[in-house]
Amino acid sequence: MTPVPPERHLLRAKDLADARYHEPLDVEALARAAFVSPAHFSRQFRRAFGETPHQYLLTRRLERAAELLRNTDRSVTEVCLTVGLRSVGSFTTSFKQLYGVTPTAYRAAHPPTQRARVPTCVRQAYARPLSSFEKTRVEPRANVVTVIAIE
Amino acid sequence: MLKQLTHVQVWVNDQDEALAFYTDKLGMELREDVTLPELGNFRWLSVGIPGQDVSITLMAIPGPPVFDDETREHIRQLLARGASGGLFFAADDARAAFQELKQRGVEFTQEPTEQPYGVDAGFRDPAGNHFRLVQQTAEVPSL
Numbered sequence: 001m002t003p004v005p006p007e008r009h010l011l012r013a014k015d016l017a018d019a020r021y022h023e024p025l026d027v028e029a030l031a032r033a034a035f036v037s038p039a040h041f042s043r044q045f046r047r048a049f050g051e052t053p054h055q056y057l058l059t060r061r062l063e064r065a066a067e068l069l070r071n072t073d074r075s076v077t078e079v080c081l082t083v084g085l086r087s088v089g090s091f092t093t094s095f096k097q098l099y100g101v102t103p104t105a106y107r108a109a110h111p112p113t114q115r116a117r118v119p120t121c122v123r124q125a126y127a128r129p130l131s132s133f134e135k136t137r138v139e140p141r142a143n144v145v146t147v148i149a150i151e
Numbered sequence: 152m153l154k155q156l157t158h159v160q161v162w163v164n165d166q167d168e169a170l171a172f173y174t175d176k177l178g179m180e181l182r183e184d185v186t187l188p189e190l191g192n193f194r195w196l197s198v199g200i201p202g203q204d205v206s207i208t209l210m211a212i213p214g215p216p217v218f219d220d221e222t223r224e225h226i227r228q229l230l231a232r233g234a235s236g237g238l239f240f241a242a243d244d245a246r247a248a249f250q251e252l253k254q255r256g257v258e259f260t261q262e263p264t265e266q267p268y269g270v271d272a273g274f275r276d277p278a279g280n281h282f283r284l285v286q287q288t289a290e291v292p293s294l
Contacts, residue, residue: 002165002211005231008279014233015260015275048232119239119283120266121273 007048009034013041014049017057018124021064022084027053055131061085062098063128069107076103098129158197159238160208162230164278166196169209172277173198176255182206200240207238230279237281245270245286252284 013034017025030053031041045053061083068079080091080103095103163169173179179198183206186194193213197206212218212226229235242248246263249272253259260281261273269287276282 001168004164004277005227007228007231008164011231011233011275011279012258019261119268119285120264120271121261121281121283 006044009036010045010048013045013053014056017053017060021057021060022082024086025057025084027057030057051131058094059098059128059131060124062095063124065091065095065103066099066106066110066127066129067123069103070110071112079103098131156205158206158208160210161238161276161280162212162226162235162278163209163276163280164212164227164230166194166209166211168277170196170198173207173209176252176257179207233275233279233281235278235280237283239283239285242284242286245272245284248272248284 013030013036016030016033027042028038030045031038034041034045036044042052042054045056049056051059064083065079065085068074068082069076072079074082076092077088080086080088085091092102095106099106101109161169170181170184174181178201180201181197182199183195183197185196186192194211195208196210197208199206212223212230214220214223218226226235249259249263252274257274258277259272259274261271263270263272263284263286267288269285271286272284274282274284
Protein backbone atom coordinates (compact mmCIF):
# COMPACT_ATOMS: atom_id res chain seq x y z
CA MET A 1 0.00 0.00 0.00
CA THR A 2 1.39 3.37 -1.02
CA PRO A 3 1.73 5.58 2.06
CA VAL A 4 -0.47 8.67 2.13
CA PRO A 5 1.38 11.98 2.34
CA PRO A 6 0.75 13.64 5.72
CA GLU A 7 -0.84 16.59 3.93
CA ARG A 8 -3.84 14.37 3.21
CA HIS A 9 -4.63 14.51 6.92
CA LEU A 10 -4.12 18.26 7.05
CA LEU A 11 -6.60 18.54 4.19
CA ARG A 12 -9.24 17.13 6.55
CA ALA A 13 -8.73 20.12 8.83
CA LYS A 14 -9.18 22.48 5.89
CA ASP A 15 -12.32 20.62 4.83
CA LEU A 16 -13.65 20.86 8.36
CA ALA A 17 -13.16 24.64 8.38
CA ASP A 18 -15.07 24.87 5.09
CA ALA A 19 -17.90 22.67 6.32
CA ARG A 20 -18.32 23.79 9.93
CA TYR A 21 -17.13 27.40 9.99
CA HIS A 22 -20.54 28.41 11.42
CA GLU A 23 -19.97 26.31 14.53
CA PRO A 24 -17.75 27.32 17.44
CA LEU A 25 -14.72 25.70 15.83
CA ASP A 26 -11.27 26.39 17.13
CA VAL A 27 -7.77 25.48 16.03
CA GLU A 28 -7.70 22.55 18.48
CA ALA A 29 -10.75 21.01 16.80
CA LEU A 30 -9.10 21.44 13.42
CA ALA A 31 -5.94 19.78 14.75
CA ARG A 32 -7.98 16.81 15.95
CA ALA A 33 -9.54 16.41 12.50
CA ALA A 34 -6.04 16.22 11.05
CA PHE A 35 -4.80 13.79 13.71
CA VAL A 36 -1.97 16.18 14.48
CA SER A 37 -0.91 17.39 17.90
CA PRO A 38 -1.94 21.02 18.47
CA ALA A 39 1.68 21.91 19.13
CA HIS A 40 2.74 21.13 15.57
CA PHE A 41 -0.52 21.65 13.77
CA SER A 42 -0.41 25.33 12.85
CA ARG A 43 3.11 25.11 11.49
CA GLN A 44 2.35 22.03 9.43
CA PHE A 45 -0.88 23.49 8.10
CA ARG A 46 0.89 26.66 7.11
CA ARG A 47 3.58 24.73 5.31
CA ALA A 48 0.97 22.78 3.37
CA PHE A 49 -1.48 25.56 2.53
CA GLY A 50 0.45 28.82 2.88
CA GLU A 51 -1.41 30.28 5.83
CA THR A 52 -2.21 29.33 9.38
CA PRO A 53 -5.40 27.41 10.22
CA HIS A 54 -6.55 30.42 12.20
CA GLN A 55 -6.21 32.65 9.15
CA TYR A 56 -7.89 30.10 6.94
CA LEU A 57 -10.89 29.73 9.23
CA LEU A 58 -11.21 33.47 9.72
CA THR A 59 -11.08 34.25 6.00
CA ARG A 60 -13.58 31.48 5.28
CA ARG A 61 -15.93 33.07 7.81
CA LEU A 62 -15.43 36.53 6.35
CA GLU A 63 -16.03 35.25 2.83
CA ARG A 64 -19.30 33.68 3.94
CA ALA A 65 -20.19 36.90 5.76
CA ALA A 66 -19.56 38.95 2.62
CA GLU A 67 -21.87 36.63 0.70
CA LEU A 68 -24.61 37.06 3.32
CA LEU A 69 -24.16 40.81 3.31
CA ARG A 70 -24.61 40.88 -0.45
CA ASN A 71 -27.45 38.42 -0.80
CA THR A 72 -29.53 38.63 2.39
CA ASP A 73 -30.99 41.41 4.50
CA ARG A 74 -29.79 39.95 7.81
CA SER A 75 -28.31 42.49 10.21
CA VAL A 76 -24.55 42.76 10.63
CA THR A 77 -24.85 41.16 14.07
CA GLU A 78 -26.83 38.25 12.67
CA VAL A 79 -24.33 37.80 9.85
CA CYS A 80 -21.47 37.80 12.33
CA LEU A 81 -23.09 35.12 14.49
CA THR A 82 -24.22 33.09 11.49
CA VAL A 83 -20.66 32.61 10.27
CA GLY A 84 -19.43 31.46 13.67
CA LEU A 85 -17.92 34.68 15.00
CA ARG A 86 -19.01 35.89 18.41
CA SER A 87 -17.77 39.44 18.70
CA VAL A 88 -19.33 42.00 16.38
CA GLY A 89 -16.56 44.47 17.18
CA SER A 90 -13.84 42.03 16.14
CA PHE A 91 -15.85 41.00 13.11
CA THR A 92 -16.18 44.58 11.92
CA THR A 93 -12.49 45.25 12.49
CA SER A 94 -11.23 42.20 10.66
CA PHE A 95 -13.79 42.61 7.87
CA LYS A 96 -12.60 46.15 7.33
CA GLN A 97 -8.99 45.04 7.29
CA LEU A 98 -9.62 42.49 4.57
CA TYR A 99 -12.28 44.19 2.47
CA GLY A 100 -11.23 47.78 3.11
CA VAL A 101 -14.71 48.86 4.19
CA THR A 102 -17.08 48.13 7.07
CA PRO A 103 -19.70 45.39 6.63
CA THR A 104 -22.42 48.05 6.29
CA ALA A 105 -20.50 49.98 3.65
CA TYR A 106 -19.71 46.73 1.83
CA ARG A 107 -23.38 45.84 1.68
CA ALA A 108 -24.29 49.25 0.33
CA ALA A 109 -21.63 48.98 -2.38
CA HIS A 110 -22.48 45.42 -3.48
CA PRO A 111 -25.94 44.63 -4.76
CA PRO A 112 -26.96 40.94 -4.77
CA THR A 113 -24.91 38.84 -7.16
CA GLN A 114 -26.57 37.41 -10.18
CA ARG A 115 -27.39 33.76 -10.02
CA ALA A 116 -25.05 32.34 -12.58
CA ARG A 117 -24.83 28.57 -12.63
CA VAL A 118 -21.47 28.48 -10.90
CA PRO A 119 -21.27 25.86 -8.16
CA THR A 120 -21.14 27.30 -4.67
CA CYS A 121 -17.97 25.38 -3.82
CA VAL A 122 -16.27 27.25 -6.67
CA ARG A 123 -17.67 30.54 -5.47
CA GLN A 124 -16.45 29.89 -1.95
CA ALA A 125 -12.99 28.92 -3.09
CA TYR A 126 -12.51 31.96 -5.32
CA ALA A 127 -14.17 34.60 -3.16
CA ARG A 128 -12.21 33.96 0.04
CA PRO A 129 -10.20 37.04 0.94
CA LEU A 130 -6.48 36.49 1.20
CA SER A 131 -4.71 37.04 4.45
CA SER A 132 -1.17 35.85 4.50
CA PHE A 133 -0.15 35.32 0.94
CA GLU A 134 -0.21 37.41 -2.20
CA LYS A 135 -3.18 39.66 -2.55
CA THR A 136 -5.05 39.68 -5.79
CA ARG A 137 -8.63 40.70 -5.13
CA VAL A 138 -8.75 42.59 -1.90
CA GLU A 139 -6.17 44.77 -0.26
CA PRO A 140 -5.50 43.33 3.17
CA ARG A 141 -3.62 45.49 5.56
CA ALA A 142 -0.87 44.21 7.79
CA ASN A 143 -1.43 42.37 11.06
CA VAL A 144 -4.61 40.63 10.12
CA VAL A 145 -3.61 37.58 12.08
CA THR A 146 -4.20 38.80 15.59
CA VAL A 147 -7.54 40.49 15.13
CA ILE A 148 -9.92 37.84 16.31
CA ALA A 149 -9.57 35.21 18.96
CA ILE A 150 -11.57 32.41 17.44
CA GLU A 151 -13.63 30.60 20.00
CA MET B 152 -13.98 16.97 -35.37
CA LEU B 153 -14.11 15.74 -31.79
CA LYS B 154 -16.86 13.23 -31.36
CA GLN B 155 -17.02 12.11 -27.79
CA LEU B 156 -15.35 12.24 -24.41
CA THR B 157 -14.40 8.67 -23.48
CA HIS B 158 -12.06 8.84 -20.46
CA VAL B 159 -11.17 11.33 -17.81
CA GLN B 160 -8.04 10.79 -15.79
CA VAL B 161 -7.81 10.97 -12.03
CA TRP B 162 -4.49 10.66 -10.19
CA VAL B 163 -4.65 8.25 -7.30
CA ASN B 164 -2.27 7.47 -4.51
CA ASP B 165 -2.83 3.71 -4.63
CA GLN B 166 -4.65 1.91 -7.45
CA ASP B 167 -5.92 -1.03 -5.39
CA GLU B 168 -7.28 1.28 -2.74
CA ALA B 169 -8.82 3.49 -5.42
CA LEU B 170 -10.42 0.56 -7.23
CA ALA B 171 -12.04 -0.65 -4.02
CA PHE B 172 -13.29 2.84 -3.26
CA TYR B 173 -14.71 3.62 -6.70
CA THR B 174 -16.44 0.25 -7.06
CA ASP B 175 -17.42 -0.88 -3.53
CA LYS B 176 -18.16 2.54 -2.11
CA LEU B 177 -19.18 4.66 -5.10
CA GLY B 178 -20.90 1.80 -6.93
CA MET B 179 -18.99 2.12 -10.21
CA GLU B 180 -18.14 -0.80 -12.43
CA LEU B 181 -14.67 -1.94 -13.39
CA ARG B 182 -14.13 -1.28 -17.10
CA GLU B 183 -10.47 -1.98 -17.83
CA ASP B 184 -7.63 -3.40 -15.76
CA VAL B 185 -4.61 -4.14 -17.88
CA THR B 186 -1.02 -4.37 -16.69
CA LEU B 187 1.69 -4.01 -19.33
CA PRO B 188 5.07 -5.55 -18.44
CA GLU B 189 6.69 -3.91 -21.46
CA LEU B 190 5.76 -0.54 -19.96
CA GLY B 191 7.32 -1.21 -16.59
CA ASN B 192 4.10 -2.83 -15.35
CA PHE B 193 2.04 0.23 -16.16
CA ARG B 194 -1.53 -0.50 -15.10
CA TRP B 195 -4.37 0.94 -17.14
CA LEU B 196 -7.28 0.90 -14.73
CA SER B 197 -10.64 2.42 -15.45
CA VAL B 198 -14.08 2.44 -13.87
CA GLY B 199 -17.37 4.02 -14.79
CA ILE B 200 -20.93 4.64 -13.77
CA PRO B 201 -23.14 1.77 -14.97
CA GLY B 202 -25.17 3.03 -17.89
CA GLN B 203 -22.83 5.88 -18.80
CA ASP B 204 -20.07 5.48 -21.35
CA VAL B 205 -17.50 7.92 -19.94
CA SER B 206 -14.79 6.10 -18.01
CA ILE B 207 -12.63 7.36 -15.19
CA THR B 208 -9.04 6.22 -15.47
CA LEU B 209 -7.47 5.71 -12.06
CA MET B 210 -3.88 6.60 -12.77
CA ALA B 211 -0.98 5.89 -10.46
CA ILE B 212 1.52 8.72 -10.35
CA PRO B 213 4.46 7.50 -12.42
CA GLY B 214 8.13 7.99 -11.63
CA PRO B 215 10.94 7.86 -14.21
CA PRO B 216 10.90 7.69 -17.19
CA VAL B 217 7.58 9.56 -17.24
CA PHE B 218 8.27 11.98 -14.42
CA ASP B 219 11.41 12.54 -12.44
CA ASP B 220 11.17 11.84 -8.73
CA GLU B 221 10.73 15.49 -7.89
CA THR B 222 7.79 15.94 -10.26
CA ARG B 223 6.20 12.76 -8.99
CA GLU B 224 6.51 13.99 -5.44
CA HIS B 225 4.98 17.35 -6.42
CA ILE B 226 1.94 15.61 -7.88
CA ARG B 227 1.64 13.41 -4.80
CA GLN B 228 1.74 16.51 -2.67
CA LEU B 229 -0.84 18.37 -4.73
CA LEU B 230 -3.17 15.41 -4.54
CA ALA B 231 -2.83 15.14 -0.79
CA ARG B 232 -3.46 18.88 -0.45
CA GLY B 233 -6.68 18.66 -2.43
CA ALA B 234 -5.27 20.66 -5.35
CA SER B 235 -5.83 18.06 -8.04
CA GLY B 236 -9.05 19.27 -9.59
CA GLY B 237 -12.32 17.41 -9.39
CA LEU B 238 -15.32 15.85 -11.01
CA PHE B 239 -19.01 16.65 -10.86
CA PHE B 240 -21.59 13.89 -10.50
CA ALA B 241 -25.35 14.14 -10.80
CA ALA B 242 -27.92 12.28 -8.72
CA ASP B 243 -31.71 12.08 -8.86
CA ASP B 244 -31.86 12.38 -5.08
CA ALA B 245 -28.70 13.88 -3.62
CA ARG B 246 -29.82 13.44 -0.02
CA ALA B 247 -30.54 9.74 -0.45
CA ALA B 248 -27.26 9.25 -2.28
CA PHE B 249 -25.46 11.11 0.48
CA GLN B 250 -26.98 8.85 3.16
CA GLU B 251 -26.07 5.72 1.25
CA LEU B 252 -22.52 6.82 0.46
CA LYS B 253 -21.89 8.08 3.96
CA GLN B 254 -23.03 4.75 5.35
CA ARG B 255 -20.48 3.07 3.13
CA GLY B 256 -17.76 5.23 4.62
CA VAL B 257 -17.31 7.93 1.99
CA GLU B 258 -15.62 11.03 3.40
CA PHE B 259 -17.94 13.99 2.83
CA THR B 260 -16.65 17.54 2.88
CA GLN B 261 -20.12 19.04 2.69
CA GLU B 262 -23.55 17.68 3.47
CA PRO B 263 -26.33 18.15 0.90
CA THR B 264 -27.03 21.87 0.80
CA GLU B 265 -29.67 23.87 -1.05
CA GLN B 266 -28.12 26.05 -3.74
CA PRO B 267 -29.72 28.13 -6.46
CA TYR B 268 -28.95 25.38 -8.97
CA GLY B 269 -30.02 22.43 -6.83
CA VAL B 270 -28.90 20.31 -3.90
CA ASP B 271 -25.14 20.12 -3.71
CA ALA B 272 -22.84 17.95 -1.56
CA GLY B 273 -19.07 17.39 -1.63
CA PHE B 274 -16.86 14.39 -0.96
CA ARG B 275 -13.32 13.14 -1.46
CA ASP B 276 -11.69 9.93 -2.51
CA PRO B 277 -8.93 8.41 -0.35
CA ALA B 278 -6.25 10.24 -2.34
CA GLY B 279 -7.82 13.67 -1.82
CA ASN B 280 -9.60 14.22 -5.13
CA HIS B 281 -12.63 16.45 -4.74
CA PHE B 282 -16.03 15.50 -6.09
CA ARG B 283 -19.44 17.13 -6.09
CA LEU B 284 -22.75 15.35 -5.90
CA VAL B 285 -25.46 17.54 -7.39
CA GLN B 286 -29.17 17.15 -7.81
CA GLN B 287 -29.95 19.88 -10.27
CA THR B 288 -33.15 21.85 -10.15
CA ALA B 289 -35.30 21.47 -13.21
CA GLU B 290 -35.33 25.18 -13.72
CA VAL B 291 -32.04 26.70 -14.77
CA PRO B 292 -31.47 30.05 -13.06
CA SER B 293 -30.98 32.79 -15.59
CA LEU B 294 -27.47 34.14 -16.06
